Amino acid sequence: MAATKKISLTEVDLVRALRGHETIAIQALYDMYSGALLGVISRIVQQPEVAEDLLQETFIKIWNSADSYDSSKGRLFTWMINVARNMAIDKLRSKDFRNANKNQDIENNVDFIDSQKKITFNADTLGLRDMVTALKPEFNDVLNMVYFKGYTHVEAAEELNLPLGTVKTRIRMAIMELRKHFN
Amino acid sequence: MEESKAYIETGILELYVLGQLNAQEQLEVEDMSVKYPEISKEINAIEIAMEKYAVSHSIKPTASLEKQIFDEIGATPAEQLPAATAGKIVPLHPDNSSSAIRTLRFALVACVALLLISVAALYSAHNKLNLANQQIASLSTDKEKFAATVSYIKDENKDLQEIAAISSDPTWIPVKLAGTKISPQANMMVYWHKKGQHVMVDNTKMALPENDASHQYQLWAMVDGKPVDLGVFDAQTQPKKLLLAMKEVGNAQAFAVTLEKRGGSVNPTMEKMVALGAVSI
Numbered sequence: 001m002a003a004t005k006k007i008s009l010t011e012v013d014l015v016r017a018l019r020g021h022e023t024i025a026i027q028a029l030y031d032m033y034s035g036a037l038l039g040v041i042s043r044i045v046q047q048p049e050v051a052e053d054l055l056q057e058t059f060i061k062i063w064n065s066a067d068s069y070d071s072s073k074g075r076l077f078t079w080m081i082n083v084a085r086n087m088a089i090d091k092l093r094s095k096d097f098r099n100a101n102k103n104q105d106i107e108n109n110v111d112f113i114d115s116q117k118k119i120t121f122n123a124d125t126l127g128l129r130d131m132v133t134a135l136k137p138e139f140n141d142v143l144n145m146v147y148f149k150g151y152t153h154v155e156a157a158e159e160l161n162l163p164l165g166t167v168k169t170r171i172r173m174a175i176m177e178l179r180k181h182f183n
Numbered sequence: 184m185e186e187s188k189a190y191i192e193t194g195i196l197e198l199y200v201l202g203q204l205n206a207q208e209q210l211e212v213e214d215m216s217v218k219y220p221e222i223s224k225e226i227n228a229i230e231i232a233m234e235k236y237a238v239s240h241s242i243k244p245t246a247s248l249e250k251q252i253f254d255e256i257g258a259t260p261a262e263q264l265p266a267a268t269a270g271k272i273v274p275l276h277p278d279n280s281s282s283a284i285r286t287l288r289f290a291l292v293a294c295v296a297l298l299l300i301s302v303a304a305l306y307s308a309h310n311k312l313n314l315a316n317q318q319i320a321s322l323s324t325d326k327e328k329f330a331a332t333v334s335y336i337k338d339e340n341k342d343l344q345e346i347a348a349i350s351s352d353p354t355w356i357p358v359k360l361a362g363t364k365i366s367p368q369a370n371m372m373v374y375w376h377k378k379g380q381h382v383m384v385d386n387t388k389m390a391l392p393e394n395d396a397s398h399q400y401q402l403w404a405m406v407d408g409k410p411v412d413l414g415v416f417d418a419q420t421q422p423k424k425l426l427l428a429m430k431e432v433g434n435a436q437a438f439a440v441t442l443e444k445r446g447g448s449v450n451p452t453m454e455k456m457v458a459l460g461a462v463s464i
Contacts, residue, residue: 026256030249035241036234042242052248059252073213074200078230081237082202146201147233148240153203171201172194179232 018066026063037084043148044088058084089150143174187219200229342425349374360460369457373438380431387425391418401443403451404435415447437461
């Protein structure tokens with residue numbers, strides 16, 4: 001993980017502390033994952049103020065619904081990312097939000113966010129996305145639509161005019177590329 | 184091993200990690216991951232890759248956000264959180280269905296009770312009606328019996344008056360018929376109105392042995408030594424009429440009664456003569 005983290009606990013300890021409503025748990029989670037979660041949220045909901053509000057709501061939700069996390073069904077951080085993503089997608093699809101953003105093109109979220117001056121990339125991984133994109137652009141586009149733009153894989157298939165099977169294959173290929181890269 | 188490998192290659196595990204599956208598909212993946220450790224391992228690897236991918240896209244939140252979040256979380260005492268999370272469910276609209284059901288239940292019980300009372304009342308009314316019908320039937324039978332009796336008594340009374348009138352009227356000649364050798368106990372009374380040629384048999388003053396169903400008594404008038412048929416009659420203990428009108432005859436010296444076959448005979452059977460009486464002028 002990144003070198004800037006202040007508190008770091010093992011996942012088992014974190015889950016136990018979170019279930020016990022120990023504030024150290026949420027403190028550790030914030031230190032470890034707030035940047036990553038905000039990265040995911042910000043790519044779905046473009047406005048930084050709204051994204052930060054959502055990050056706050058995400059942490060409160062994680063704090064309040066720790067009991068609904070089942071460690072047998074996946075890692076804690078993945079669960080947290082899904083909570084953050086679902087929250088951002090719900091916001092994106094809410095009526096009041098859509099009305100306020102009619103003039104913005106959702107598809108350009110990623111590039112739009114990246115162009116925002118306020119956003120600072122983690123120095124360790126800067127350029128990674130460019131690298132991945134350069135490797136397999138057609139695979140990565142599908143993954144990014146689902147992971148960073150709030151599309152379902154069915155919507156992505158429709159949008160790209162691709163068979164559902166092809167979309168599934170491309171997501172798998174992109175993730176395999178990522179795994180190769182991170183290992 | 185082959186099955187799990189094929190399953191991994193479908194790409195469903197990636198969709199699972201990305202939260203793209205419906206509840207049923209999620210359960211399927213979870214079942215498979217329990218069954219095959221390599222699937223569980225694969226899911227874990229995909230998760231780690233995606234987590235690293237997310238971390239690589241980190242955006243540092245504004246410094247003030249951290250305090251804001253912990254103020255919010257800290258403002259809620261940890262001990263009270265589970266209770267607060269569980270929450271007391273207060274219905275948005277007051278639920279009146281249970282009281283409505285109770286009311287309906289009472290109504291149902293009342294309906295059943297009313298139905299039972301009605302059936303009992305109907306049954307009792309039906310019984311009373313039957314009884315009343317029987318009483319009416321028996322009363323009407325009684326009434327008919329009385330009416331018949333009254334009419335019989337009226338007729339009898341009329342006949343008795345007539346007999347009384349005949350007895351006191353000199354134009355009627357009473358002829359007493361006495362028993363013959365074959366039935367010495369027999370005797371009867373015949374009234375004869377010579378001028379009007381009427382002949383009457385008085386059943387009140389008749390003492391003849393009862394005839395059976397195949398025989399009848401026949402009255403004869405002896406006119407100048409020859410028997411003239413005056414009709415048949417029955418000898419009954421309970422006669423229908425007291426006074427019986429016979430065929431007409433204007434001239435007779437004597438009256439006789441023979442026992443004949445039912446309906447009478449053309450000529451009298453002399454050996455069956457039961458009564459005989461001469462006219463006394």
